[in-house]
Structure formats: C-alpha cells, structure tokens
Amino acid sequence: MTVPAGFGLGPLAPEIVLFAAAIAALFVHLFAGRRGRRAAGYVALAGIGAAGLALALTPPSAAALFAGHLAVDAFALYFKAAALAAGALAVVLAFRFFDVEGGEPGEVYCLMLLSLIGMMASVSATDIVTTYVAFELFAIPSYVLAGIFKKERRSAEAGIKYFFLGTLSSAIMVLGLAVVFGLTGSTGYAESGRTLAGANGPVALAAMALVFAGLFFKAAFVPFHMWAPDVYEGAPTPLVVFLSTAPKAAVIAVLIRAMTSLFAGQSAAWSLVLQIAAMATMFWGNLAALTQTSVKRMLGYSAIAQAGYLAIGLAAWGETGRMAVLFYIVVYIVMNAAAFGLILLVDRGGRFDETVEGLRGLARRAPLASAGALIVLLSLTGIPPTAGFMGKYFLFTAAVERGMVVLAVAGALNSVLSLFYYFRIGKALFLEEAADAVSGGPGPRPLPAVSRLVTVFLAACAAALLLFGLLPGLLTSPAVSAVLAQ
C-alpha cells in the first residue's frame, strides 16, 4: 500500500504530544529541584490531557497509514483513550505516593509517558514488525518503572524479575512472528492472515501458539502469570496501577487485532486456548487471592483473576464478546486503579499500611472514601448496580450466546469466590473497629492520616463505576462502533 500524497502526521498527534510532554517532564524535574516535586507530574498530567484532547479531535479512519503499518480506526482510538485514562489515574496516585514516601519522581512520569506512547502505537499496529517494536517501546520503560524504587528491595526484585521474564516472553513472541513471516513472506496482518488461513497446518498453529504465549505473558494470563504477583506486590503502588492496567489494555487490543486478521483462520484453535486460559486465570487468580493477608498482594491476584473474565469475552468472540471486552477493559482500569488507590488512603507516620488490618474501622474516620471503596469492591465482585456487574453481564451473555455456558457458570462461580476476599476489605472498613481503638498491640500505633486527594480519587472512581453501571450505553456505544470499525 502506498502513502497517500500530502499525508501528514495528523493522526499521530496524541503520541507526538505525549512525547513532547515526556521530554518536558524530564527537564522540568531537572530544573525544578526539590521544591517542585510535583511539577513534573503536573506536566505529565497536562500532557495526558492534551493528548486526550488531540485524540478526541482525531477522526477515526479506516485508511492504512505508513504503508499499512498503522491504522487509526475507531478501535485504536478507543484503546488509546483507555490507555490514557489508565495513565492519568496512575499519575494522580503517584502524587500521593511520592508525597509520603519521598523519592525522585521526575523520571517516573517521563517513563510512564514513553511507555504510554508504546501502548498507543501497539493498539494501532497492523503489521507484525510494528507490533513488536511498539511492544518493546512500552515494555522497556515498564521494566524500569517496576524497579524504580531503589530503596526498597522488593521493588528492585520486582524490576529484575519483570525484566528477565519480560524479555524472555518478547523473545518467544518474536520467534512466533518470525515463523509467521517465514510462512507468509509478508508482515502485514491482513496479507499474512490470508496466507496463514490457507496454510492451516501445524506450523501455523505453532506460530500462533508462540505469539499468544508472548501476549499472554504481558496480559498475565495463567500459566504465564508467574511474574505478576511479585511485580504487583513489589513495585510502588501507583506504578502497579499503571503496570496492571494500561499494558493489559494494549495487549487485549493487539490480541483482538491478531485474532481478527492475522490468525482468523485459526479461530477454532485460539477459541479453545482462550477458553482454557479464561478458566485457569479466573480460578487461579481468585483462589490464590483468598489466602493473602497483604491487601496489595491480594489485589495483585485479583488483577490476574479479572483478566480471566476478559478472556471469556475473547473466547466467545462475536460482536457481543468483543463489545463486552472493550466495555470491561475500561471498567477494569477504573476498578483496579481505585482498589490499589485504597492502599494509599491512609499513611501511618510516613508508611502505607498494606495489611487488611490497617483498614479496620476506616468507615468512621473516612466515610466518603470508604463508601467509594465499597462501590469499587462491589464492582470488582460484580454486584449491581455497578459497572463491574454490567461488564460481567455482557461477558457472560456473549459466552452463553456462543453456547459456552460452562464458561459463564465458571465466571459466575468465580464472582462468589472473589466475594470472600473482596469483602474481607469491606468487612475491615465497615464492620470492624480500628486497631487503635482496640489497643493491646505492642505500643501505640500512630493515628492514620486520611488523604484528601485519595478520598476524591476514590469517590470519583466510584461515581464513574455507578454511572457506567446504571447507564452502560455511555460506554457500549463507542465500544460497539470500535468493534464494527475494526
């Protein structure tokens, strides 16, 4: 495909804005010094806002750009918006985190924006080489982000783990892509897909398996999830929000694109693979979360389990299935950000308490934040009238429509399982007395200080979840047009 004459960089305006903001954030951080700790963050937030604006002004087009390497269709725009939202939520939480924990956050914001650019490129990619390059662009900054908190051993460990396993998965994926190229002689999704569909032999399946393994790793689907709990527990909380949401959105987008065109001929195989992955991911994530005592690790496993629900929609496929996935990914980003945000709600003498006990009795001290957290927990469990329920409803509907009742039943059972641990948090917040009041512990614990920023954050996320739960049409109509465009 040839580049249309006079074609500019217009459709890439959001990425360009983000790149400018990333560089600006780095320099602002260098020159603002310790006084303007948040300055770089504000620049990043403004950059995300400007990129969002640019995104809103970008008309979706079906045209293939740059010789068929990128497509800025409604589907890509939807996922770019989702990734930007995840980035913005993480930046806001980063304000709170670095206020309490200290540290040098300037490069954090720069790396987050760079990683976002990679994700936004990957959801547009319609060529296997571009896909791989975009993946590395978002992966490499995220390895650094996971390990950025050098004073914490856990963070350093998380970074190393993420790096080694991440590069391994990239290597596996690139091997799969190489096989695709070897079989088809082309790198575009559409052309390769047509050839692959004809050559539906074991080699094509092997190529698909390798590519999926790489993608599953990044989405933390069981059995490629081993890195996730440690990284989610070790990395600084706002970066966990970022790493557990935005890359997942990007990977899901790439998966959907690959399943639509590149591996369209292998649909029977990937449907089976995704059904198994959905089952394994949901059960593994939820069962492992049950036994955790640290809220952060519990939410880490919950983030894994939530991806399993997404896999139900991918397995069911069809218009409803994809729409459900697009709906749920946005809901997942909000829920997950808010849930991890809860950890940042109170600090005791400059430390965040990551245990369930630390949340006891907070409903009295922080009623608004606790009410917000309750709605988030209900949404995570999938109880109406929240968006989490609607999302699961769509996912299960898609499964039942395709005759995959077993998947729907498994998903429903997992909702019940997840209630056990989500409501340990709800119970601590509302039903139990604060440990300070009970006393008898070793020495007086410092009184928790409630953050106003996080309170507003939780309330806003909860309001969004209620809004999308009561009026899901606000999200489903862009999701449907995104699915139809792609």
Add this chain to the structure above:
Amino acid sequence: MTILGIPILSFVVFFPVAGMLAVLFLPASRARAIKLVACVFTGLEFGATLLLIARLDVSSGEMQLVERLPWIKAIGAQYLLGLDGISLLLVLLTSLLTFVATVSSWEAIKGRLKEYYVFLLLLETGMIGVFLALDLVLFYVFWEVVLVPMYFLIGIWGGERRLYAAIKFFLYTLFGSVAMLVGILVLRAEHQTFDWMAMVAAGPVIPAALQGWIFLALFLGFAIKVPMFPFHTWLPDAHVEAPTAGSVILAGVLLKMGSYGFLRFSLPLLPDAARRFAPVIVALALVSIVYGALVSLMQKDMKKLIAYSSVSHMGFVMLGLFALTPMAAKGAVLQMVNHGLSTGALFLIVGVLYERRHTRLIAEFGGLASRMPVYAAVFLIMALSSIGLPGLNGFVGEFMILMGTFPVSWLWTAIAATGIVFGAGYMLWLYQRVMFGPLTNPANESLKDLTIREFATFLPLLVLVFWIGIFPKPFLDVIDKPVEKIIRIVNPAHFEARR
C-alpha cells in the same frame, strides 16, 4: 398516573432513594432529625403504595401501569416496570413492614444512625424494585441491590456473631443469585429478549430438556432465598444476629422474593420443567414444613425458634405454589402476606423483650403476662395468627393451600397438616413458657408494658391480621386473575379436567 411528574411505579421504586439522599445530607450529630426523616419517608412511601390500590384493575390478570424505556441497547435490556395483583400485595407488604421496622428502630438503634437508615431505605428500593421489575436484567439488578444493605444491617448492628452471619448470608444468596444469572442468560439466548411479558406471550418455545436446566439454575437462586430445606442453614444465623428491624424485613419481605421468583418466573416461563419438577419441590417443601417445625420445638432462643418456624411456613407457601392448582397458589400468595405480617410481628415482639432485658433465652422469662398485659395480648394474637387459628389470617392461607393440594394428593395434604399441629405445639409452648406460670426471675419484676409508640407499630399488623382472617375477599380478588393466568400456563390440564 404520575406523582410529582414521575410515573407512579418509578416513583414508588425510587422514592426511598430520595429519602436516603436526604438522610445522607443531614449531619450525623442530628440523631432525632435523621430518625424523623427516615420515618417520614418510609411513611410517605407507604402512602404512595396505597395509591396503587385504586389504580389497579382487578378484573384483569395482565400487567398494568407498564413503564417501558430503552436501557441497554447493546443487549436489549429495558427499564420495564409493571404491576399486577400479586406485585401489588407484596409491594404493600414491603412498604408497610419497612415503615413499621423504621419506626420500631427509634430506640433500638443507638450507634451509626445515619448509615443505618441509609441502608434501610436503600433496601426498600431494592425490594420494591424486585416486585415490580419485568425485565430480567432489571429484576436481577434489584435482586442484588437488596444483598448489600442487608449484609451491613446484620454485620454492623447485629448480635455477637454478626460478622459470621452477615458473610454467610451474603455468600449463600450470592451463590444462588449467580446461578440464577446464568439461567437468565440462557433464557435470553432462547427468547432473544429480557422482557417477561414478551416471554410469556411467546409461550413454551424452549425445549423441555433445556427448560429443566434453566429451571434448576433459577431454582438455586430462589430456593436459597425462600429458603427451602436443605438450603436454609443461612437463615437461623442471619435472623438471630440481625437487629430486630433487619429480622422483620428479612422474614417479612426478603424470603418472599424467593417464592415470588418461583411464581413470576419459574412457573410461567418454564411450565414443562415446573410440572416435571413439581413432585421434587413438593417433597422438599414437605420436609421443610415438618423439619422446620420439629427444630423449632427444640429451640432455647426465641428468635431462633421463630426463624425455624419461617422455614416451616415458607414450606407451606412452596407447597401451595407447586401443587399447581389455582386454589393452592392463591393460598400461597396470601400466605406470603400472612407470614410477612405475623412473623414480622413476632420478631418485633421478641425485639421488645430484647430491648428491655438484652436476652432472648426462653428460660430467662416466665410469668410476664402479669407484668405486661397489653404485650401479652398482642403476643397471643400474633402467635395464634402464626398457628392458623380460624378467624385470623394464617388460617385462610393454610386452609386454601391444603384445600388446593388435596385433589392432587391426599398424602401431601396429610403430611402438611401435621406441620400445623407441630406449629401449634411450638408456638403455644413458647407462649406458655414466656408468659404464663409464676414470675420467678427477679430481673423481670420491673418490666414495662408496651409504650404507645411500640403499640402503634403493632396496630396496623393487628388490624390486617383480623381483616384477612375475617374478610379475605378483597385480598383474594386482587390476586385471583393474575394467579389463575399463571396456573393456566403451567397446568392447563387442571382446567380441562374440570370442564
């Protein structure tokens, strides 16, 4: 018809939410204002539901005052409300009992008042929504909305083992609900709609084998809620630990959601399966009746006794529904109301003693009749109503159920009738141990009789107990057509045989 420009059914569903917001914006320190606002809103809500009586055409079994708005286009779910006689009675029961429960909480609830009334009002919206929703997604949403406030009512203001009881309640019912959800999704896949009226109009298009599976899925959701043996184990815990108002609403309304679900959805939408499974369900209902009554006999705690008696009484309701005759089904609907009134009242009665003595152990009491004569009279009437004494409400419902069941099977009728005998046993024995005999426990010497406020909460219940007992015709007229319509769908053979 509209109230304040809002269609009346939407108004009665969401008016408690307005009350909830009003309570939310009051400062937590103004306890009196909070209580007053909650009472006013539940009172006005009861008034609003009374307006529905005049709007319902009882000569029709169809859904009336239907409100239909598009809601979720992507899956075709609608905002769809409708009223028939069955819903009307249950909505009235809900608004009355919520009002009574709110007033009865005036003194009983001391801490965290604001949250308490917020949850109570939210609960009311959920319950009324369940009885009016005709779109299955909307129904499910309301069904689940009920869970959360009840969880907190038990978990925050409950007794010693409240945390355990609250999560047990939540888990059991959520498990049932998600099974029901899958059933609803399969129903939708078959009918291509969530609209109850359209499903009924479409007739039995679902193959019998698949109906069976859907029926089982819905059965889990509804049977846990009712609760039927062997799914009843959450109930005694939840009841014993819940605060009085929570128990009143739990027994009075929440259990009816289960039996209502069977009547509204399982019977007309899955008639083949309902007929096929009827003997199994009747068997479980009979076990519930006898088992619940026998276990009640052995209880030491008054609240637990009444909780188990609910298992027995709800067994009667289930027997009436699955005898699949119009007479028995009408008796079952009436019995839902009766059980709500008399068991609700009995929980209030236990609550009165608990507020004064902070114990519910039967052994702690005895001879109270001499100290609390008004209380003794109210207790006696409610106990007799629960037993089914002719002239009181319980008799009418139970009699109709037995009469409607007899042509189907004399054996079922005979087993169920033994439940009434046991019922008289545990209830009269309870009354005897608490009220009669010498007053031996010095702690009971200074017990005060009912206050005016307490008596006022019992008054509407007493009136209804006598009214239904003596002249049940208005109540039966209301449910006559809609119940017959449902039975005609599920058991047409019954009507042919009589012709």
